[in-house]
Amino acid sequence: MVMPQAQSTGETIVQVRNLTNRFGSHTVHERLNLDVYxxxxxxxxxxxxxxxxxxxxSIVGLQTPVEGSVHIFGQDMLSMPPAQRSQLERRFGVLFQRGALFSSLTVxxxxxxxxxxxxxxxxxxxxHLAGMKIALAGLPAxxxxQYPASLSGGMIKRAALARALALDPAILFLDEPTAxxxxxxxxxxxELIVTLRDALGLTVFLVTHDLDTxxxxxxxxxxxxxxxxxxxGPLDVVESTDDSWVQDYFHGPRGRAASHARRRALEIK
Ligand SMILES: Nc1ncnc2c1ncn2[C@@H]1O[C@H](COP(=O)(O)OP(=O)(O)OP(=O)(O)O)[C@@H](O)[C@H]1O
Ligand SMILES: [Mg+2]
Structure with a gap:
């Protein structure tokens, strides 16, 4: 089992400040702050x-917030000229929640x-380079x-990951990759994500519902x-947060099982 190796230097490379997103009268985020190291x-x-x-x-530039700022590598994404911004956006690899491979194209x-x-x-x-990325994502040559329709769910995720890695990103954004x-x-x-993070020096922003992950x-x-x-923060800090959703999520039956498995793995190690 792969364990997190705390590769972070503590240097902030994504800084979200006072981010507000609204759709009509529905406020999704209100003055939200987040750092990614x-x-x-x-x-x-x-x-x-x-x-x-x-x-x-919002971070990768596909959603313009009502208010707030997003700094990437210290640069203000929302106020930079479009050419500079698309240059920066090339340093992101994104795997969207809804797959998004072109079905009429091969992998x-x-x-x-x-x-x-x-x-x-x-x-x-x-x-030629695509073949190397496909191998990096753990797919057979x-x-x-093959076309996406003939791949299994896991292979589609890997193909989408290969595409996210195509431009040698610095930051990988993954939206529920194991769902x-x-x-x-x-x-x-x-395991592949951690291996790639270590080998390529990536930073990974990973949306997930998966407690094992x-x-x-x-x-x-x-x-x-x-x-x-x-x-x-680290899991032990998050787990002990006094909030009903956090408590149900981490200390419900599924959370307890994942936590026990993790502790056992650490003991064995
Ligand atoms: N383009 C859009 N137009 C209108 N409302 C939107 C749009 N995108 C997202 N929303 C709304 O914003 C809220 C947050 O959506 P979002 O997709 O970020 O949720 P999520 O946390 O990713 O949920 P899930 O775990 O189900 O993927 C939802 O109420 C959604 O309906
Ligand atoms: Mg979602």
């Missing part, structure tokens, strides 16, 4: 509809697309020629509740 795997949790995906989309073509569109590579070079996978497939995917690979956890980040 270089090299960490940050797990983002919260009930359905608390705004985890909207937060991710190789899907992964090659950002290399052709954003890195200006020719088709042959892009497909044959998967490259719908069986526990063994989910565990293998978690939190206990096995996250260095810190941020809980979204009531339009803000209720708490962000």
């Amino acid at each position: 270089r090299g960490e795997v940050l797990g983002v949790v919260g009930g359905s509809g608390t705004g985890k995906s909207v937060l991710l989309r 190789t073509e899907n992964v090659a697309m950002p290399l052709i569109e954003h890195a200006g590579l020719g088709r042959a070079d892009a497909e 044959e998967a490259g020629a 719908g996978l069986d526990p063994i497939g989910a565990g293998a995917f978690d 939190l206990y096995t690979i996250c260095d810190r956890v941020a809980v979204l509740s009531n339009r803000q980040v209720l708490v962000a």
Whole structure:
């Protein structure tokens, strides 16, 4: 089992301040603050509809907030010129909650697309590099020629991960990457994330509902509740937060099982 290695240097590379997002009269975030540290795997949790995906989309520039700021590597995303901003956005690898592979393209073509569109590579070079990313994501070479419809759920996630890695991102944003996978497939995917983080020096912003994921690979956890980040910190701090959702989530039957498994794994180690 892979354990978090606390690679973080404590250096903030994503800084969200006073972020407010609203859809009509529905306020999703209100003056929300969050820091992501270089090299960490940050797990983002919260009930359905608390705004985890909207937060991710706000950070990567797909959702313009009503108020607030997002600094990436110390640069103010919302006030920078578009050309500079798209340069910065190329340093993000994003795996969206709803897959989003092009069904009419093979896996190789899907992964090659950002290399052709954003890195200006020719088709042959892009497909060669795509093959390397496909291997990095743990897929067999044959998967490259397949269309998404013929892949299993776990393989689709890996193909989407390969595409997120295409442009050698500094920060990987993953929105519920193990949702719908069986526990063994989910565990293998978690291990892959940590391996890639360590090998490529990535920072990982990971939205998840999966308690095993939190206990096995996250260095810190941020809980979204009531339009803000209720708490962000190491699991032991988060688990002991006096909040009914946190208590139900971490100390309900599923939370207890994941926590015991983690403690046993640490003892064995
Ligand atoms: N484009 C949009 N237009 C209107 N409302 C939106 C839009 N995107 C999100 N919302 C609303 O914002 C709220 C937060 O949505 P979000 O998708 O971030 O939730 P979530 O925490 O990711 O939930 P889940 O765990 O189910 O994925 C929801 O009430 C949702 O309906
Ligand atoms: Mg979501």
